[in-house]
Amino acid sequence: MNDCFAVMDLGTNTFHLMIARVTDGHFTQIARDHEPVKLGEGGINKGFIQQNAFDRGLATMHRFSLQIKQYNIQRVKAIATSALRSAKNGQAFIDNVKEQTGIEIEIIDGLQEATYIYQGVKASGALTDDKALIMDIGGGSVEFIICTNNTMLWKQSFEIGAARLIERFHQVDPIPHQSITALHNYLGESLQPLFEAAQGITVNKLIGSAGAFETFAEVIELETQPAFDVKDIKTYNFDIDHLVRITDVLIASSNKQRQAMKGIISLRVDMIVAASIITRYVMQKLDIKQVSMSTYSLKEGVMAGLAQ
Incomplete structure (x- = not known):
């Protein structure tokens, strides 16, 4: 499926995966998954991802990785927002995911996050x-x-x-x-x-x-x-x-x-x-x-x- 992309939104509460086919500048969703990872549970205001949440996040990324391989998706974009942006061990999580699944996570700032949200609402x-x-x-x-x-x-x-x-x-x-x-x-x-x-x-x-x-x-x-x-x-x-x-x-x-x-x-x-x-x-x-x-x-x- 070379005309397909996988996008992951790795939020503070929920990790989302969407796989879509792109045709003539538009996308059609063909698969989606989500997991209430609760990455910020117990540590959001301390700037630290607790071990249980860290492990839940890794397990979810492994599951997403399997689905991406199942659909033979070559083009993958994983976006991380507030929890990983502010956590002292956020980079350690990103490094673990890269090492274990090959998925590279991009941390975006709040203004870029707002821009993507605007583009999503506009597309609706x-x-x-x-x-x-x-x-x-x-x-x-x-x-x-x-x-x-x-x-x-x-x-x-x-x-x-x-x-x-x-x-x-x-x-x-x-x-x-x-x-x-x-x-x-x-x-x-x-x-x-x-x-x-x-x-x-x-x-x-x-x-x-x-x-x-x-x-x-x-x-x-x-x-x-x-x-x-x-x-x-x-x-x-x-x-x-x-x-x-x-x-x-x-x-x-x-x-x-x-x-x-x-x-x-x-x-x-x-x-x-x-x-x-x-x-x-x-x-x-x-x-x-x-x-x-x-x-x-x-x-x-x-x-x-x-x-x-």
Whole structure:
């Protein structure tokens, strides 16, 4: 399959693999895999990958390597983001993967990560000529891009991902009111560059990039549409009242209640609380009344670039 590429997005929470065939500048997915590696578990704010997480990551890379060989893929791109970017032993992980599988991992900075996310969301068809704010909530970092379908007006990556916020603010479940207040104060300080950039720019819409926004959509839709599968769509428009209601429920819920909710995968049972709080905070600060979602994100952005 010489017209095929493999792209890996090695995130703080999840490792993703996508294999796609490229034709005339466009890509068609033929295989995908993912693993909730939780690379940042227990060490994200210490800047160190714990041994159990290190081993889970290596095991996943071995599995991905076998699939790449199965499809006889010669062109491979593996992208690492926040956890490997900030971990003291991140290079040791990269060296181990290279030695054991032959896969070379490229660490990208937050601005390059934001660019790939923009390219992925653009490829989904979610963007128009109107100005929008893309938000990608990862485990280690959150990327924001103010953009249109034609250009990026501003972008920045913030090391305030859901895994980092859980360790700092979500030690008690359900999350207490005082912890939410502390988190709001922290976001107000951390996201000041975003709010300054948005001044004088009319941003009508927030576009969530995959991840937590897929969970919001699934939880909402599965209440009335048992056959709904977010993997079947590229974009989704939220009913704002439904989104506000479901994020209220998630923020107030216990771990046990979230585990029982249809549409929440185990990886996001805890992460979704912090993601809900960030989403609602940004919506309120920027007075955003339209929210949509793209199931395309970083790996699709990388693939779109390779296809070009």
